[in-house]
Amino acid sequence: MMWKTIGQSIAGTSHLQTGKACEDAVRYAIALQPDGGEVLVCCASDGAGSAKFAAEASLFLTGQIASLLCAEIRIGNELDEAALLEMFELVYDGFVEKANEVGEPLNEFSCTLLGCVVYAERAVFFQTGDGAIIRGDGSGGYVPVWWPQNGEYSNTTHFFIGDAAFSHVKMQCINEAVTEVGIFTDGLQMLALNYESLTVHQPFFTGMFKWLRKATTQDDTNILDKKLAAFLAGDLINSRTDDDKTLLLATRLMDE
Amino acid sequence: MIDEYISFEQVPFGSESFADNPEPRCPCVLLLDTSGSMAGKPIRELNDGIQAFKQELMGDHLATKRVEVAIVTFGPVSIETNFQTVANFTPRTLHTTGDTPLGAAVATGIDLVTQRKQEYKEHGIAYYKPWIILITDGAPTDSWRQAAQQISEGEDKKSFAFFAIGIEGANFEVLRELSVREPLKLRGLMFREFFLWLSASMKMVSSKNPGSNISLPPPTGWSEL
Numbered sequence: 226m227m228w229k230t231i232g233q234s235i236a237g238t239s240h241l242q243t244g245k246a247c248e249d250a251v252r253y254a255i256a257l258q259p260d261g262g263e264v265l266v267c268c269a270s271d272g273a274g275s276a277k278f279a280a281e282a283s284l285f286l287t288g289q290i291a292s293l294l295c296a297e298i299r300i301g302n303e304l305d306e307a308a309l310l311e312m313f314e315l316v317y318d319g320f321v322e323k324a325n326e327v328g329e330p331l332n333e334f335s336c337t338l339l340g341c342v343v344y345a346e347r348a349v350f351f352q353t354g355d356g357a358i359i360r361g362d363g364s365g366g367y368v369p370v371w372w373p374q375n376g377e378y379s380n381t382t383h384f385f386i387g388d389a390a391f392s393h394v395k396m397q398c399i400n401e402a403v404t405e406v407g408i409f410t411d412g413l414q415m416l417a418l419n420y421e422s423l424t425v426h427q428p429f430f431t432g433m434f435k436w437l438r439k440a441t442t443q444d445d446t447n448i449l450d451k452k453l454a455a456f457l458a459g460d461l462i463n464s465r466t467d468d469d470k471t472l473l474l475a476t477r478l479m480d481e
Numbered sequence: 482m483i484d485e486y487i488s489f490e491q492v493p494f495g496s497e498s499f500a501d502n503p504e505p506r507c508p509c510v511l512l513l514d515t516s517g518s519m520a521g522k523p524i525r526e527l528n529d530g531i532q533a534f535k536q537e538l539m540g541d542h543l544a545t546k547r548v549e550v551a552i553v554t555f556g557p558v559s560i561e562t563n564f565q566t567v568a569n570f571t572p573r574t575l576h577t578t579g580d581t582p583l584g585a586a587v588a589t590g591i592d593l594v595t596q597r598k599q600e601y602k603e604h605g606i607a608y609y610k611p612w613i614i615l616i617t618d619g620a621p622t623d624s625w626r627q628a629a630q631q632i633s634e635g636e637d638k639k640s641f642a643f644f645a646i647g648i649e650g651a652n653f654e655v656l657r658e659l660s661v662r663e664p665l666k667l668r669g670l671m672f673r674e675f676f677l678w679l680s681a682s683m684k685m686v687s688s689k690n691p692g693s694n695i696s697l698p699p700p701t702g703w704s705e706l
Contacts, residue, residue: 377639379505379607416499421605428498436492448489456495465499 228255228265228343229440231450232473235457237412239467248272248336249410249469250283252291256298265343266294269471271356271410273335273384278327282334285323286385289316294342304342304349306396313391320386335384338394339408341370343475348403353394355382356471357418359425361405361478367425371395373414382411405434405476412470416462430474438480504546505607507687508564508597509679510590514617514648515554516581523618523648523670524577530672531572537680538567544680547609547687551593555579555586556622564597583621587613587628587659594641609686611641614679615660616667620652629659636661646675646704665704674703 236247253267268287272279293312297304324331337354350358350370358370376382383393407430409417417429433453440446456462457470513527531552538544550570552561556579562570594611601608632643645656645664656664667675681698 378610381610415502415607418502419500419605420502420607423605426498426500429496429500432496432498433494436489436494439487440489445487445489449492449494452492452494459495461495461497 227263228475228477229437229446230255230265230267230473230475231437231446231453232267232269232408232471232475233450233454233457234269234410234469234471235454237466237468237470238463240469246280247469248274248279248283249412249471250280250287251408251471251473252287253473253475254291254295256295258298259301262345264298265341265406265475265477266291266298267343267406267408267473267475268294268338268340269356269408269410269473270339270385271337271354271412271469271471273332273337276335277329277333278323279334279336281323282320282336282386285319285334286316286336286338289319290338290340294340298342305398306349309349309351309396310391310394313385313394314389317386317389317391331386332384334386336386337382337410338385339410341406341408343403343406346400346402348399348401348406349396350399351394351396353383353385353387353391355411355414356409357414359407359417359430360403361476363401363404365431366427367405367407367430369418369423369425370397372423373411373418404478405474407434407475408471408473410469410471412466412468413462413472416465433474434476435480437474437476438478441479503604503606504543505609505687506566506601507544507548507609507683508551508594508611509548509683510551510553510593510611510613512553512555512583512586512590512613512615512617513561513575514581514583514615514619515575515577516556516579516619516622517577518581518619518650520577524575526670526672527616528572528574530676531575533673534676534680535567535570535572537677538683541680541684541687544684544687548683549597551590551597553586553589553593556582558582558585558589560589560593563593580622581617581619582623583615583617583655583659584623584625584628587615587625588631590615591631591635591641610639612683613641613643614646615644615656616646616648617656618648618650620655625655625659632659633661665700668703668705671703678703 234249270283645660
């Protein structure tokens with residue numbers, strides 16, 4: 226076991242009150258390269274509150290992107306920005322088809338996209354819309370890959386289906402060994418990031434990564450995954466945000 | 482040496498430490514006509530309406546922390562209160578004086594919004610789209626074309642949302658040219674109803690999380706549509 230990953234999407238209290246389903250989604254997988262190398266694939270999405278098919282959209286997007294990424298990795302294709310763009314086009318067409326099927330405008334499928342592919346010595350990140358991806362800085366701290374992409378205003382953001390040319394999708398390849406990543410949707414943004422200093426709120430993550438590093442078996446990881454769900458659904462979080470929230474944490478570090 | 486055994490079922494997983502970020506702000510400027518023609522009942526009703534506005538917002542814990550109100554009266558143009566959160570906002574009784582320099586009032590309102598946004602940015606405070614609300618019962622006594630231009634540019638750039646509310650006697654032709662949105666006519670002197678609607682709208686905006694769209698309550702009850 227190299228990568229240890231946990232990830233949960235939990236409905237916010239405002240969604241529970243109005244009987245709405247959780248409109249966040251998260252998917253992750255380990256894909257094996259032809260030479261046996263493990264590659265971590267992670268993907269999360271937040272369906273727009275205004276979109277009729279927000280829940281379906283975020284599920285579809287994360288499912289499609291994750292399985293397309295895994296398929297490419299398994300046949301040994303190196304994923305770069307061009308490969309990602311091709312993939313986005315495929316999924317975009319899938320959304321157009323879905324919208325046509327139900328006879329609804331495409332923006333009823335609005336959702337954000339956050340994700341990464343982490344190779345042994347290289348990593349690719351992609352994002353459109355709000356929420357954030359953080360990674361270990363190699364010396365025990367965490368840094369945001371990008372600062373969240375809200376528009377000027379708190380209640381505006383970008384969505385995957387917003388632009389067929391994906392001019393609003395950020396992508397970044399890093400040629401170094403990334404050992405820890407975290408992904409979260411905007412429901413946790415104000416809790417996990419310091420807006421004045423534009424930094425990651427370190428203690429939010431260090432305590433959780435500490436235990437994930439100590440996990441030695443899949444059973445340990447599964448227990449932590451359940452605890453993550455309980456944490457996200459708990460009063461401590463709900464007193465600070467009523468939105469849906471997703472948190473994914475992955476580490477390949479071991480702690481004695 | 483034996484490895485320390487960890488029972489993962491027992492570990493306290495999660496975080497009790499959260500970032501201490503300021504609440505996102507939801508700025509609202511009221512441009513209030515206090516010209517001579519507002520004397521008597523209109524200004525009394527307007528004053529009552531503003532009090533009701535504050536009370537309504539105080540009843541909502543998010544709006545109390547997030548909504549910021551500024552008041553500009555005209556004329557002459559005067560910044561009655563610069564942006565303050567609802568808790569600190571203590572509206573004084575407004576009195577009528579002078580003419581209706583509507584153009585200058587709009588320019589002042591836009592300046593206030595621009596300055597406030599700059600302050601938010603400098604302090605890393607997230608914010609919602611500012612609202613500028615004009616309430617008048619007359620016709621401008623100054624040049625308002627420049628103001629119309631500023632409003633149209635500001636709306637184009639999504640710098641703010643401008644709403645014009647006309648009271649009986651207001652020059653709606655000018656208001657229509659001034660505002661990108663159709664001006665609304667206040668029914669009688671239903672300021673209270675208007676401000677209740679405004680506070681409901683502000684509550685809705687300020688309760689939204691980033692990313693969610695807003696649909697406001699319809700302006701029924703106080704406007705003649």
